Amino acid sequence: MNTPQTAGGQDAGLIQLIDPDGRRAPHEEFDPWITDVDAGVLGRLYTDMVAIRRIDQEGTALQRQGELALWPPLLGQEAAQIGAGRALEDDDFIFPSYRETGLAYCRGVEAEDILRVWRGNAYSGWNPFGKNMATPQIIIGAQTLHAAGYAMGIKYDGGSQAAITFFGDGATSQGDVNEAMVFAASYQAPVVFFCQNNHWAISEPVQLQSNTHIADRPVGFGIPSLRVDGNDVLACLAATRIALDRARTGNGPTFIEAVTYRMGPHTTADDPTRYRDANELDLWAAKDPIERIEKHLDGLGVDTAELKATATAVADAVAGKLRKAIIGLEDPDPMDVFENVYSQPHATLERQREHYALYQQQFAEAGSATEGGAR
Structure with missing residues (x-):
């Protein structure tokens, strides 16, 4: 019966061809x-x-x-x-x-x-x-x-x-x-x-x-x-x-x-x-x-x-x-999260893509409004 494994130790059942000192041991099966x-x-x-x-x-x-x-x-x-x-x-x-x-x-x-x-x-x-x-x-x-x-x-x-x-x-x-x-x-x-x-x-x-x-x-x-x-x-x-x-x-x-x-x-x-x-x-x-x-x-x-x-x-x-x-890696576009999810068109994913695009658009519009106000 195999004995329980111990950290740092080595048992006789372990197959080894080159030991830590670099010595080669022959092995009939390997x-x-x-x-x-x-x-x-x-x-x-x-x-x-x-x-x-x-x-x-x-x-x-x-x-x-x-x-x-x-x-x-x-x-x-x-x-x-x-x-x-x-x-x-x-x-x-x-x-x-x-x-x-x-x-x-x-x-x-x-x-x-x-x-x-x-x-x-x-x-x-x-x-x-x-x-x-x-x-x-x-x-x-x-x-x-x-x-x-x-x-x-x-x-x-x-x-x-x-x-x-x-x-x-x-x-x-x-x-x-x-x-x-x-x-x-x-x-x-x-x-x-x-x-x-x-x-x-x-x-x-x-x-x-x-x-x-x-x-x-x-x-x-x-x-x-x-x-x-x-x-x-x-x-x-x-x-x-x-x-x-x-x-x-x-x-x-x-x-x-x-x-x-x-x-x-x-x-x-x-x-x-x-x-x-x-x-x-x-x-x-x-x-x-x-x-x-x-x-x-x-x-x-x-x-x-x-x-x-x-x-x-x-x-x-x-x-x-x-x-x-x-x-040097460039950050991906936020919309790239929807790429390579399914191999075929998927209605639920497309709906989520549309909603997320609208969500992103809010930030773009807010940014434009801020810039306009600053001018």
Whole structure:
């Protein structure tokens, strides 16, 4: 029987291919799925993680400077997102929560398009069907139902692609996630449930939500699960490839629990020092996902100084473009709120549009009257 999960600890059941000191451990099941991953591929994964950490840091800085209304940091979760993101095919469809900056980066979404919604300039920054990635879901766990339904559609259409959905440990306590697993298992839908267990559902620790590992839960629905070190990009890559292959070959859903840690606040409106022990933070800082790949590459004889310089240059370019674009965004027209609500004409929406236009016109007329009186 699995023992309850403890913050900062590691149990024997956790699959890990690269440990925090950069040492590679062989694994009979996972190794065949990563035979193509050489030092060059690892270097690109490293660069990806450095880039999204920089985007994340820029997002936090922009919020603190009043340029964004809110920002949900991903600090510490880079390996889980990049490992999973780089395992996907272009026609696989992603259903994310609000923290999947790394997945959007892998899909080629411009950094400013990731952030514009947090500035309040748009409902979302990209066309979901242009990137095969849904817009960020704020309602906890709702995206899992969307993913299960989309995957059922793939199956009925005879498609070969897969759907994948991302959520945190807290979402597994939501009815939506459990209902999605019921449908996925019942219809053997080609969907991957990817849980980033970052140990905290806002201020509630994972131990309070589950007396056993989260990866044990889907087994009750008839869904096989994998439990991996979420700070190990190689393990996350292999696990996602295994799960996607199961989905594409008609073997139904898989659940992945990537055990990681949220190093920052839940959002920039949160103060984790009020509920989190600083010692716990130190324990997980020693397991940093970027540093361990750097150590591993150094052990392989790679010029890590050159790699770091290249990765930093990529990150700097992304951050510079992002900041310039965000600060230069123009506010939308008030009437734009009615755009892209329904795909077809909708009488109620049109009536609301007319009423709101009349409401806006009152301000314009009042302004004109004031100017006339001043003259």
